[in-house]
Amino acid sequence: MFELMRWPRSTWSVFDELEALQEDANRAFSGYGRRGRSWRRRGSYPLLNVWSSKEGVVLDAEMPGVDPKDVDISVMGDELTLRGRVNTAEPAEGETVHRRERPSGEFVRRLQLPFRADASGVKANYRNGVLRVSVPRSEEEKPKRIAIEAS
Amino acid sequence: MTDTKVTKVEEDSVQTVRGPENDTTYLPDVDIREDDGSIRVFADMPGVDQNTVSVTVEKNVLTVEGEARVDTPEGYRLVGQEYGVGRYRRDFTLSDAVDPDGIKARVRHGVLELTLPKREHVKTRKVEIEA
Numbered sequence: 001m002f003e004l005m006r007w008p009r010s011t012w013s014v015f016d017e018l019e020a021l022q023e024d025a026n027r028a029f030s031g032y033g034r035r036g037r038s039w040r041r042r043g044s045y046p047l048l049n050v051w052s053s054k055e056g057v058v059l060d061a062e063m064p065g066v067d068p069k070d071v072d073i074s075v076m077g078d079e080l081t082l083r084g085r086v087n088t089a090e091p092a093e094g095e096t097v098h099r100r101e102r103p104s105g106e107f108v109r110r111l112q113l114p115f116r117a118d119a120s121g122v123k124a125n126y127r128n129g130v131l132r133v134s135v136p137r138s139e140e141e142k143p144k145r146i147a148i149e150a151s
Numbered sequence: 152m153t154d155t156k157v158t159k160v161e162e163d164s165v166q167t168v169r170g171p172e173n174d175t176t177y178l179p180d181v182d183i184r185e186d187d188g189s190i191r192v193f194a195d196m197p198g199v200d201q202n203t204v205s206v207t208v209e210k211n212v213l214t215v216e217g218e219a220r221v222d223t224p225e226g227y228r229l230v231g232q233e234y235g236v237g238r239y240r241r242d243f244t245l246s247d248a249v250d251p252d253g254i255k256a257r258v259r260h261g262v263l264e265l266t267l268p269k270r271e272h273v274k275t276r277k278v279e280i281e282a
Contacts, residue, residue: 064260
């Protein structure tokens with residue numbers, strides 16, 4: 001398990017801390033049943049998978065059926081925020097809704113990174129319902145090799 | 152005007168299943184809506200495209216399957232995981248109201264959208280009242 005020690009902060013666990021700052025937009029996500037994806041049990045949307053390297057962080061967010069125009073990605077310092085709306089279209093006139101399991105509403109998800117990001121280098125793409133965001137470390141925060149001078 | 156109550160798509164439950172190769176099968180979340188002419192099913196299957204989805208009907212069971220793929224970023228290490236990537240599958244029992252030959256499917260942004268047309272005789276028909 002990858003852990004990053006940062007003084008005075010404690011070990012960085014990807015989904016730590018900022019869960020408490022989640023806005024309560026998750027109330028909009030109602031649903032029944034015990035089946036389906038764990039976003040409902042977890043209470044956070046979208047679900048994330050995160051990779052890390054000395055270059056920075058790459059995260060995948062599962063957001064099927066979202067219009068990329070409805071998603072806002074912002075990076076400030078060491079914080080990444082995903083904000084947007086999903087499945088907010090009203091049913092059409094004359095349409096009956098029989099089952100509604102998919103998430104719907106507005107969401108905000110914040111992730112604390114173990115480094116300050118180079119905001120200008122953030123890239124994102126949305127493919128097959130997965131948003132991939134890559135966040136590079138700011139130059140000063142990249143590990144540097146220290147040459148040992150011969151004495 | 153009588154409104155014919157149509158029993159729609161009912162689903163057989165498939166819980167999270169471990170296949171023989173020990174990869175996980177997930178049950179996709181669905182929304183089901185009905186209007187006068189058809190029933191529409193929207194199934195969330197992030198990571199799939201039209202090449203990795205299959206929709207089959209056998210007798211009156213509609214089966215939706217998909218396989219998600221992920222490109223692991225090279226040179227990176229997984230440090231947090233909230234969701235698994237694998238297969239999707241969900242079965243539905245179709246009532247006689249649906250005409251299985253007319254089913255249309257499309258995949259967009261990881262959502263499979265099915266349109267199940269209703270047979271002519273079950274569509275609500277307005278009855279003209281003669282003077």
